[in-house]
Amino acid sequence: MxxxxxxxxxxxxxxxxxxxxxxxxxxxxxxxxxxxxxxxxxxxxxxxxxxxxxxxxxxxxxxxxxxxxxxxxxxxxxxxxxxxxxxxxxxxxxxxxxxxxxxxxxxxxxxxxxxxxxxxxxxxxxxxxxxxxxxxxxxxxxxxxxxxxxxxxxxxxxxxxxxxxxxxxxxxxxxxKVEVTDNRVLKALRYIRKNIDKPINISQLSELCFLTDDHFIRLFKNEMKCTPTQYINQKKIEKAQVMLIIDDIPIKEIAYNLAFDNISYFNKLFKKLTGLTPGEYKKRLHM
CATH class of the missing domain: 2.60.120.10 (Jelly Rolls)
Incomplete structure (x- = not known):
């Protein structure tokens, strides 16, 4: 353990x-x-x-x-x-x-x-x-x-x-909140954090842990109290918040740098998790 x-x-x-x-x-x-x-x-x-x-x-x-x-x-x-x-x-x-x-x-x-x-x-x-x-x-x-x-x-x-x-x-x-005791989930978490700027899918993570997709999702949710996709999205949006503060680059570029191909989806997800659209968040930073 x-x-x-x-x-x-x-x-x-x-x-x-x-x-x-x-x-x-x-x-x-x-x-x-x-x-x-x-x-x-x-x-x-x-x-x-x-x-x-x-x-x-x-x-x-x-x-x-x-x-x-x-x-x-x-x-x-x-x-x-x-x-x-x-x-x-x-x-x-x-x-x-x-x-x-x-x-x-x-x-x-x-x-x-x-x-x-x-x-x-x-x-x-x-x-x-x-x-x-x-x-x-x-x-x-x-x-x-x-x-x-x-x-x-x-x-x-x-x-x-x-x-x-x-x-x-x-x-x-x-x-x-969570106490991760399974080494396979820890390995997946570290992979997500190291590769947050890249596309990450369930198959990649389950293969990393030598599990089927369904088995990995159940194991991850049991340990983290959320699905792998929810966790990946949360970490990507948190990274986007930091980038909006530190990096003076367009919102579209931030989305692409975090492997979001669909800007509309990025904007919708950002607002769902932060309460503001990326544009509103950035505007507030420069008021």
């Missing part, structure tokens, strides 16, 4: 800062390739997630995983520390794919110290503007990732350690 590792976290800090809002934290249909972690220290607001609406209250930590469609609502005073975390994509399952972390946890005194320490050792990493369209774009994302290379190595290690400690707070009561 082979289990996918959960200890290969590769977090990169994008932003950290403190913000005070007065009924001006209202953004709809936000969907980004990085996670957001909040520590609320005053006032109230709401986040609307696919599974419901959460009231953000002082003394609590909140987590919005990457690639999660969500909205913000604020009709009064609201004060918070925000942390944006990018998890580099590898051949392995991300922690978000394996676990369903809590959205809200009560902040401890240690959490407060960690957030403030993270802010202290990463000065000038705050957002200039709070509209997500102002920082969900290629220049900002690349710049924020490159900022980490400027940190002294000991502070980079401390930064990554703090990010992992804070993230771990949401895993204590997390539900297991």
């Amino acid at each position: 082979v289990r996918e590792k959960k200890d290969n976290l590769n977090f990169t800090l994008l932003n950290i800062g403190h913000a005070i809002h007065n009924a001006d934290w209202n953004w709809a249909n936000v969907n980004s390739p990085f996670s957001r972690l909040y520590w609320v220290d005053g006032g109230n607001a709401k986040i609307v997630l696919p599974d419901g609406t959460y009231n953000l209250t002082p003394g609590h930590l909140y987590l919005i995983p990457s690639f999660t469609l969500h909205s913000y609502e604020c009709d009064g005073y609201f004060s918070l520390y925000y942390i944006h975390i990018y998890e580099e994509q590898t051949d392995n399952l991300s922690i978000i794919e394996q676990m369903n972390p809590s959205v809200e946890v009560e902040a401890t005194e240690m959490d407060t110290l960690l957030v403030k320490r993270l802010s202290e050792i990463n000065p000038n990493r705050e957002l200039k503007l709070y509209d997500p369209s102002s920082y969900d774009n290629s220049q900002t994302l690349v710049k924020n990732i490159s900022e980490n290379a400027q940190l002294p190595y000991y502070l980079l290690i401390e930064t990554k350690g703090i990010l992992q400690q804070l993230f771990s707070r949401f895993l204590k009561d997390a539900e297991q």
Whole structure:
């Protein structure tokens, strides 16, 4: 029995800062390739997630995983520390794919110290503007990732350690999404991730695993709780979101680079999984 590792976290800090809002934290249909972690220290607001609406209250930590469609609502005073975390994509399952972390946890005194320490050792990493369209774009994302290379190595290690400690707070009561125990499915997952820019069909994957198509589909669905096709489409659209942010190329070219021959199908699938068409997503990035 082979289990996918959960200890290969590769977090990169994008932003950290403190913000005070007065009924001006209202953004709809936000969907980004990085996670957001909040520590609320005053006032109230709401986040609307696919599974419901959460009231953000002082003394609590909140987590919005990457690639999660969500909205913000604020009709009064609201004060918070925000942390944006990018998890580099590898051949392995991300922690978000394996676990369903809590959205809200009560902040401890240690959490407060960690957030403030993270802010202290990463000065000038705050957002200039709070509209997500102002920082969900290629220049900002690349710049924020490159900022980490400027940190002294000991502070980079401390930064990554703090990010992992804070993230771990949401895993204590997390539900297991998937726990891949079959080596054949792991092999298929790694193949999909390595070849996400190429056409991938069921026959290729089943042959790789020395199984019939039907047997492979049943095995994959039992392990991953979705069909191989659903997983491939999800990973291709997530890659498309990153490409729309980082690469300044036409949408049609992005679709072709991810092996979509039918642009109409790509547009339809993108909207189904993100809530926006590729054109709307790209327009929001450059507002």
